Amino acid sequence: MSPASPPEPSLLSLNTATVRMQWNMDEIIEGCARHGIRGISPWRDQVAKAGLIATAQRIREHGLVVTGYCRGGMFPALDATGRRAARDDNRRAVDEALALGARCLVLVVGGLPKDGAGRPASKDLAGARAMVRDGVAELLEYARPAGMPLAIEPLHPMYAADRACINTLGQANDVCDEVAPEDDGALGVVIDVYHVWWDPHLAREIARAGAHKRLLAHHICDWLVPTEDVLNDRGMMGDGVIDVPGIRAMVEEAGFRGFTEVEIFSANNWWKRDPDEVLATCKVRHRECS
Amino acid sequence: MSPASPPEPSLLSLNTATVRMQWNMDEIIEGCARHGIRGISPWRDQVAKAGLIATAQRIREHGLVVTGYCRGGMFPALDATGRRAARDDNRRAVDEALALGARCLVLVVGGLPKDGAGRPASKDLAGARAMVRDGVAELLEYARPAGMPLAIEPLHPMYAADRACINTLGQANDVCDEVAPEDDGALGVVIDVYHVWWDPHLAREIARAGAHKRLLAHHICDWLVPTEDVLNDRGMMGDGVIDVPGIRAMVEEAGFRGFTEVEIFSANNWWKRDPDEVLATCKVRHRECS
Numbered sequence: 001m002s003p004a005s006p007p008e009p010s011l012l013s014l015n016t017a018t019v020r021m022q023w024n025m026d027e028i029i030e031g032c033a034r035h036g037i038r039g040i041s042p043w044r045d046q047v048a049k050a051g052l053i054a055t056a057q058r059i060r061e062h063g064l065v066v067t068g069y070c071r072g073g074m075f076p077a078l079d080a081t082g083r084r085a086a087r088d089d090n091r092r093a094v095d096e097a098l099a100l101g102a103r104c105l106v107l108v109v110g111g112l113p114k115d116g117a118g119r120p121a122s123k124d125l126a127g128a129r130a131m132v133r134d135g136v137a138e139l140l141e142y143a144r145p146a147g148m149p150l151a152i153e154p155l156h157p158m159y160a161a162d163r164a165c166i167n168t169l170g171q172a173n174d175v176c177d178e179v180a181p182e183d184d185g186a187l188g189v190v191i192d193v194y195h196v197w198w199d200p201h202l203a204r205e206i207a208r209a210g211a212h213k214r215l216l217a218h219h220i221c222d223w224l225v226p227t228e229d230v231l232n233d234r235g236m237m238g239d240g241v242i243d244v245p246g247i248r249a250m251v252e253e254a255g256f257r258g259f260t261e262v263e264i265f266s267a268n269n270w271w272k273r274d275p276d277e278v279l280a281t282c283k284v285r286h287r288e289c290s
Numbered sequence: 291m292s293p294a295s296p297p298e299p300s301l302l303s304l305n306t307a308t309v310r311m312q313w314n315m316d317e318i319i320e321g322c323a324r325h326g327i328r329g330i331s332p333w334r335d336q337v338a339k340a341g342l343i344a345t346a347q348r349i350r351e352h353g354l355v356v357t358g359y360c361r362g363g364m365f366p367a368l369d370a371t372g373r374r375a376a377r378d379d380n381r382r383a384v385d386e387a388l389a390l391g392a393r394c395l396v397l398v399v400g401g402l403p404k405d406g407a408g409r410p411a412s413k414d415l416a417g418a419r420a421m422v423r424d425g426v427a428e429l430l431e432y433a434r435p436a437g438m439p440l441a442i443e444p445l446h447p448m449y450a451a452d453r454a455c456i457n458t459l460g461q462a463n464d465v466c467d468e469v470a471p472e473d474d475g476a477l478g479v480v481i482d483v484y485h486v487w488w489d490p491h492l493a494r495e496i497a498r499a500g501a502h503k504r505l506l507a508h509h510i511c512d513w514l515v516p517t518e519d520v521l522n523d524r525g526m527m528g529d530g531v532i533d534v535p536g537i538r539a540m541v542e543e544a545g546f547r548g549f550t551e552v553e554i555f556s557a558n559n560w561w562k563r564d565p566d567e568v569l570a571t572c573k574v575r576h577r578e579c580s
Contacts, residue, residue, distance in 0.1 A: 112531055120515050123533040129490070158448045160488035161515045161531040171490050198450035200419070200461050225410050225451045230517050241402055241451040243413040 001203070001249040007260065012286045013039025013067040015219065015263035016046050019278050021271040025050035026058060028275075033062040035279040039259040041068040041217075042100065044093065056100050067259040068151065068190070068217045069093070069102035073164070074110035075135030076128040078121055082113070083131065087138060094143045103258070104151040104216040105143065106190055107136065111162045120161055128165045136187070137179040144186040151216035152176070153190035156198075158230055169196055169205035176214055188214035191251055192263065194221050194234055197242040203250050210254025218251050220244055220290050221264045232267035236281060238289030248290060260290065291493070291539040297550060302576045303329025303357040305509065305553035306336050309568050311561040315340035316348060318565075323352040325569040329549040331358040331507075332390065334383065346390050357549040358441065358480070358507045359383070359392035363454070364400035365425030366418040368411055372403070373421065377428060384433045393548070394441040394506040395433065396480055397426065401452045410451055418455045426477070427469040434476040441506035442466070443480035446488075448520055459486055459495035466504055478504035481541055482553065484511050484524055487532040493540050500544025508541050510534055510580050511554045522557035526571060528579030538580060550580065 014037050016028050023031060025046045032040050040059060047055050059066060072093040077083045097105040109132040115121035122128070136152065143150050152172045155164035166172050172189045180187035189209050196202055209215050222240030227233050237244050248260070262282045264270050270278050304327050306318050313321060315336045322330050330349060337345050349356060362383040367373045387395040399422040405411035412418070426442065433440050442462045445454035456462050462479045470477035479499050486492055499505050512530030517523050527534050538550070552572045554560050560568050 120531045123531055123536075125488070125533070156448065157446060157488040158517070158520075161513060165488075167488055168490070198415070198447040198455075198457055200458070223451060227448070227520050230448075230520060241410045241413055243415070246413075 001246050001253070003245050003249040003252060007248065007286055007290050009283070009287060010038055011259045012037050012283065013041055013065070013259035013261040014279065014282065015041040015070065015261050016043050017070070018262055018264045018270065018282070019275040020046060022275040025055055029058045029062055029064065031275060031279055032064055035283060037279060037283065039065045039067040039261065041066065041070060041261050041263070043070045044096065047096065047100070052096055052099055059100065065259065066100045066102040067261050068104050068106045069097040069100055071106045071108045072139070072150070073107040076110045076113045076131040076165070078113045078115065083135065086135065090139050091142050094139070094146060094148045097148050098146060102148070104149040104188070106217065107150055107152050108155060109136070109152060109164045109166050111160055111165050125160065125165055132165060133175050133179060136175060140180060140187055149185055149216055150187050151190045152187070153192060154195055156195040168199055168201070169209065170201055173205055173208050173214070176212065183212045185213045188216035190217040190219060191215065191247070192219035193242050193244055193247050194219070194223060197223060197247065202247070206250045206254050210251070210256065215251055215254060215256040217261060218256060218258065219261045219263045221262065229267060232265040234264045234266055236264060236270065237262070237285040244290040260286065262286065291536050291543070293535050293539040293542060297538065297576055297580050299573070299577060300328055301549045302327050302573065303331055303355070303549035303551040304569065304572065305331040305360065305551050306333050307360070308552055308554045308560065308572070309565040310336060312565040315345055319348045319352055319354065321565060321569055322354055325573060327569060327573065329355045329357040329551065331356065331360060331551050331553070333360045334386065337386065337390070342386055342389055349390065355549065356390045356392040357551050358394050358396045359387040359390055361396045361398045362429070362440070363397040366400045366403045366421040366455070368403040368405065373425065376425065380429050381432050384429070384436060384438045387438050388436060392438070394439040394478070396507065397440055397442050398445060399426070399442060399454045399456050401450055401455050415450065415455055422455060423465050423469060426465060430470060430477055439475055439506055440477050441480045442477070443482060444485055446485040458489055458491070459499065460491055463495055463498050463504070466502065473502045475503045478506035480507040480509060481505065481537070482509035483532050483534055483537050484509070484513060487513060487537065492537070496540045496544050500541070500546065505541055505544060505546040505548070507551060508538070508546060508548065509551045509553045511552065519557060522555040524554045524556055526554060526560065527552070527575040534580040550576065552576065
């Protein structure tokens, strides 16, 4: 599939993880403004460091659109106390997303329940998935009346144990069907090309998400060959093997008209570069390779 | 799901990659015999080094069962010349598997077509998958009359670009449906827990494979958290997060009665240990953790 038209430069957004090693929150906001990047998607730890209210104000001053807030989730826990702690923390994340005026709260749903030292303490993947479904349903009761859409991000299967046990868009759609059959946009999905590009049912599941008004966010980067690190070796669009324009065509065909967000974790390359160069490259590659 | 009974020690097989850094082919065969491991699954490069005929003879002398031969596949190529080279090489792999008396030839189907330097030279994943389907169909015309079953091994999605674009058991079953609807056992699948443990449809697809007489091999190891290397950081059963007994229950429930093969690539741990210790550990962990 090819996109109907080139990417719209005014709909580029920067996920703040992309330059997190070089810049603090204020510098990232100013960087976006300086480079004419109109969307931003901040991470909680970076916002906490800069202050929530101050960050919200800076973002407003510069007229940036908060295309998503990263992140809530991590629902599975060994016991009720752990699940309650996750619930409370997720409610705070909703509150923060509201304060920032975010378009959605991104949910990285969590993997297997962990012990006190953060190690997986169960092999019951089906059980973890049930906890995720229940956790999303419960958080939705809080987020829907508050007006904050929740966006489930299916993560690549290589993160099933430790980060997210929702590993395909089909699974995310199933959870939406089950806990939010209303199709009112209160619960949806993130399409991050890094996580879903390999999926043989990708086109079908993107169309399904679109038909139910669930396309809340679209993240781009690239898959490098070889990949040197499971977590922090993502590539810039055009440097890897993902057909990024092909996936854009799918989400646009399915009705998505929102921002496209660049999110790159790259310990040995982009996190080591001059952040102004990174932002300039994001703009060029968004235009030419997405 | 829990297995109906403990694993049968006489149905343990050693994939020769597990001690490939320490021992040559002859030493591995002797090691299996010494440790009472009755199955072996050799790799082509190790066999080539030791000599095909000599290896076949040694294996027969020791009465080992060749539970699989690793590996054919790598079907996609940029042009007809490349695909013909793959076809010819795969026919040789079938011939070798026959000479060894292997129960199946394992197919790692290949990812995106590569250029002369071995780098991905296309982003057309659907096209690669079509080449795989065609390549399997063509090889089957050679292997079926020769009596060598072909076993498609779905690989983890993190290998989609460079090793195998068949990334779920569902996809492998679809290919079998399409090119071998006869269900005569000439084409089937490998269930390697490392590649498929995360799949939400695993139980359903194993049952489907079993119902069509396609369960040709079962590989075990474990998924470590964290995983330090995308390729060579597999764990010994019991050291990671995979519910290995649960998956054994699924394959047995689906009718599989063959050997269970330990296949561990482990640059920083098992490949550095005394190979006799590795084999002894495989036996214990097969009994206690699978």
